[in-house]
Amino acid sequence: MSFLKFILKNPFRRKNSAILAIVGIAIGIIVIVALGGITEGLVNTFEDTIHAGGADFTVSGKETGDSAYGTNTISSNWTEKIANVSGVDEAFPIYVVLTSVGDDYMNTLIGIDPNGTALADISMKEGRIFEDNSSEAILGEIYAEDNNYSVGDTIDIDREEFKIVGIYETGDQNMAGGVFTSISKVGDLMDDEDSISNIYVKVDKGEDPQAVADRIDSQYGDNITTVTSVMEMTQMADMLNMLQASTWAISLLAIIVGGLGIINTMLMSVFERTREIGVLKAVGWSNRKILTMIVGESLVITIVSAIIGSLIGFAACTILGPQMGIEPLFTPKIFIQAFAIAIVVGIIGGIYPALKAVRLPPTEALRYE
Incomplete structure (x- = not known):
């Protein structure tokens, strides 16, 4: 099995932990995509309104x-x-x-x-x-x-x-x-x-x-x-800026919770695989390769979370938005931001557990049951 396939498959060996981590990150991504779409829709509606009638x-x-x-x-x-x-x-x-x-x-x-x-x-x-x-x-x-x-x-x-x-x-x-x-x-x-x-x-x-x-x-x-x-338009623009700031604040909170979840999941993964990591070190795996493996597994989980969260966020806004009188607008920027945040969370969430793994002495890891 190639190193890449190993990284892609390994996170799902412990299905329950992987599912919980994916759900935690996906919730944050859903919030980012949904609120992003709603905010963009409101901004677009605002611009259409101020340009729809009457001189500027x-x-x-x-x-x-x-x-x-x-x-x-x-x-x-x-x-x-x-x-x-x-x-x-x-x-x-x-x-x-x-x-x-x-x-x-x-x-x-x-x-x-x-x-x-x-x-x-x-x-x-x-x-x-x-x-x-x-x-x-x-x-x-x-x-x-x-x-x-x-x-x-x-x-x-x-x-x-x-x-x-x-x-x-x-x-x-x-x-x-x-x-x-x-x-x-x-x-x-x-x-x-x-x-x-x-x-x-x-x-x-x-x-x-x-x-x-x-x-x-x-x-x-x-x-x-x-x-x-333009006083009224300026006030409306300030309100939209506040909405966008609130969106980011809520999204940040959701991502922090999801990030803590991914760190916990990867730490548990390292703990459960202590002996496996010791074997890998004993057969010649370098610390760099061990670190890449753990961070890579963390990224796999967060990217899967980003895909699922983006799809759910898009579907939920598209279906429920019009019923609430809101026409969401999804731009590539929203999804790029969602995936970028997921990748950053994956890297940060995987680095600490990865450092714990590379610091394990092979002899102690092999004795671990």
Whole structure:
């Protein structure tokens, strides 16, 4: 029998001890894989959420002015400049004006590209989004209710008739009382097609909104300013970091327990095989070979534990996760970490018993019954 086969088969000669050691390590691996998958799933869900609707931040004029946002309007060509900044996924301009709407002498009219309405963080309650460069508008639900407007009605905006094609809802109380239409149409009404009020910016998935905003400021900070709303995202990121730290703490505890189990198992193995080790030394096995054998047997047990624990952890999360409202996400990194930890535990757990074995004098070991 080759030395490698000897190492592979030897740990399972004492089946009960091997099974107990495997169970102990496997529990730790299950915890690592399961919590790792859950944490990755939460991180992915978090990123999808913060990038699913609403702008990450806005860009506006540098100087104060008399526009609806209290800043001077800026040239529309800034939209293309901002869109080309590294890390920016989308950039849509808006033009906000105060003008006559319906029976109101002054109300907020917001012009935006129809494709950019998602960045305005609004969703349609009734009807549809307006078409580009058309005399169509959508009303905030509060404004529609207060003024008894419905989809299909018409409304006068700056002395021009618009058809109401939708009612939108939003968590922003200021926008809930406003009116949206095409930005090109607002430009026509104001006779100012080259000006905009703000730019809604959406960053690429995985990018830090604050870092992208700082990048824009470093390039164009003399002319424009960025207004970020990343406090909530930062708090959520801190919560996820705490979750990841807790995951590692729980996993570490499980691994320590499993590691103590493997040390105990290997010590018992050395104790039970004292005479066998003495024979091996007597026939010429070196201390190095004895040490390699014991550590190798320990690694066999932990690697088998890693395989079993990974499979159980993956299966348990895949089956039970959706029932608890969690969509786990398993990446190669999780399994690499699990196997790396198992290997480290195997080496550490086997070294002490191996050192005990190599220190046994052959004559005393042979006398052991």
